[in-house]
Amino acid sequence: MLKIENLQASYGKIQALRDISFELNEGEIMSIIGANGAGKSTLMKCIIGLQRPDGGSVIYRGRPMGKSTYKTVQNGIVLVPEGRWIFPALTVEENLKLGAYIVKSPDEGLKRSFRMFPKLEERKKQRAGTLSGGEQQMLAIARGLMANPKLIMLDEPSLGLAPLIINDIMNIIKEINQQGVTVLMVEQNAKKALGIAHQACVMEQGRIVKRGSAAQLAQDESVIAAYLGGNKGGTTDHG
């Protein structure tokens, strides 16, 4: 569905992505794990068109991706950015409606959002800036789904959230996937990320250093040592 080939990108003189290649299959969840500054967010920005890559290509359903973000969204890819980036001054409902900008009517999406996230319905008239961190993350995900994407990219969905809420979010991601949406997720929380993914990559310093099924990577000695705290148990029994 999505094929990344030799993608390169940089911030000024700092090379953020070096020869990234991978393929994402339709209907799967792929997790990209890695430490802070490994280039994960840059990768997502390049795919969605917020940052221009220096080289390589992003091919979506056999066609090279356009340059403008809004066209990428119209083609069915959305990004739920790191740190949520909700519109704090708009109400919860307005945030969701803006998420449905490319859709004819937001009504169906609103209904689905409120079914998935009853908390958001309670707070729909509230300014989004007043929500808690977990609620803001739910709003960001719900807003991303409003555009009826074929592929949803989630950048650090667990960032700054309490463990219980992280479990909720992971369950929601699985649910979204079961409804047929392909998921590309970037996470520092490797345990959770591998727990729900089909495929996974490990990124270090702008390179993909390991690739395979999530189950394989969860058993990999070096991955366990570097990202799973050396604790072998409990890698696949979550979510």
Place this chain on the structure above:
Amino acid sequence: MFIQQLITGLSIGSVYALMAVGYSLIYSLLNFTNFAHSVCVMVGAYVSYFFLLLVADNILAAALCSLVVAGVLSAIIEKVAYQPLLDKNVNRIYLLIAGLGIQIVGENLVIVLLDGRFHAYPTTFSSIPIKLFGISIGLIDLIILGVSSLALVLVELLIRKTKTGLAIRGAASDLNTTALMGVPVRRLITIVFLLAGLLAGLAGSFTGLKYTAYPSIGSLTTKAFISAVFGGLGSIPGAVIGAFFLGVSETMIAAYVSSSLRDMFSFVLLVVVLVIRPTGLMGKATEEKA
């Protein structure tokens, strides 16, 4: 006497508001003050003058014509002057300088192509007073107040009730996030310049009707800028409130104190606001906007 002054003040305030909303709209999206705005006001004033001179003695039709021409001009300025700079992602100061350049070139172009004189609108309309409850009120002030208020209400409705308006409000918070929603942000910016230009054209037509058309008429936008700062740059209700406050205060000071103090009041107000409350009445601190 007081009521008359109040109506005059409100009518001036409503014209300031038309211009101030344009400043605020553009500032809220791009965080810079569009100094080329005054060119749109000036062009609006001249378009109405020529319309009345050459086409028909109908001030509303003339104002409509000004509105369209200035709107299109504003959008062209954005496409030609600002968009290439935005593409390069330059510091906002370059946009500011480009705007100043357009302002200077615009004014002088009129002097070169036409002349530097004052052109009173060739209409009988402006001098007709009407009697209302025994008070004599300039019909022109009532029309200006009425039409301007209507335009402001329409803009508010556009921003509050339509999808484009929602996108504009989102973009005021963050352009990149708005792009992630599938909004063609570039086109949205052009639409906002068009909107600001439409209001500037209307303001220009009304200012010309009141004070005649002349090359530096656009410098009245300074007052609108003060209004927008006073109300809080980037806030549209703030700009409107600031503009009406300034219009009424100026008129009252001119009537009851001294007309030579009128402009000083505006500039002192600007300084006081910047010292005491730089975000203005309803402005948002940048942290809140982000």
